[in-house]
């Protein structure tokens with residue numbers, strides 16, 4: 514469950530204040546956020562991820578108000594409860610694919626057996642890459658690894674910023690199905706921002722900023 518109330522944000526280099534409509538999603542509900550370039554979609558996603566602090570308002574995830582947590586508590590909460598799929602992949606370059614997955618699990622103190630990991634990598638069509646280093650992956654494989662890293666710990670909230678941007682039709686469908694399935698499996702909310710019109714029919718809830 515996620516709820517945002519009266520949130521706004523101001524980057525310190527500008528006078529412009531970004532104001533956002535309230536969002537309220539019950540368990541398992543998904544939301545697609547659309548809007549023209551520069552309107553504030555990524556900013557809103559970063560606010561919900563606890564990466565930016567709102568100028569006003571509050572964000573509540575599973576009855577925990579992010580604004581009541583100190584930095585350490587917030588980092589722990591994010592690591593455990595939020596899965597982030599960003600355009601830029603934050604995989605550790607010196608580790609291979611499987612080591613990255615295991616490090617992600619270690620970081621949030623969760624466990625997954627080898628067959629669960631293999632299943633996920635298979636669904637994303639990167640199982641054959643599991644011993645490859647990050648710089649040996651294609652752009653599409655790297656993006657699919659980003660998705661594996663964001664859902665392996667079964668977070669309560671999955672936030673995805675343009676998750677299908679560099680994917681072909683087949684992989685775009687696979688990735689969206691995986692995100693929706695994973696959200697449903699772990700009773701999580703999925704929020705996606707995108708320009709990709711292929712994604713629109715998969716969502717009942719659409720917010721236009």
Ligand SMILES: Nc1ncnc2c1ncn2[C@@H]1O[C@H](COP(=O)(O)OP(=O)(O)OP(=O)(O)O)[C@@H](O)[C@H]1O
Nearest residue numbers: 524525526527548549550551552553554555556557
């Ligand atoms: N670090 C920053 N410092 C100052 N202004 C910023 C910063 N990041 C974004 N902005 C501004 O905030 C506004 C919202 O940006 P944001 O990236 O959230 O938009 P967006 O809707 O995600 O855009 P796009 O679809 O092009 O990715 C824009 O006007 C942008 O120029």
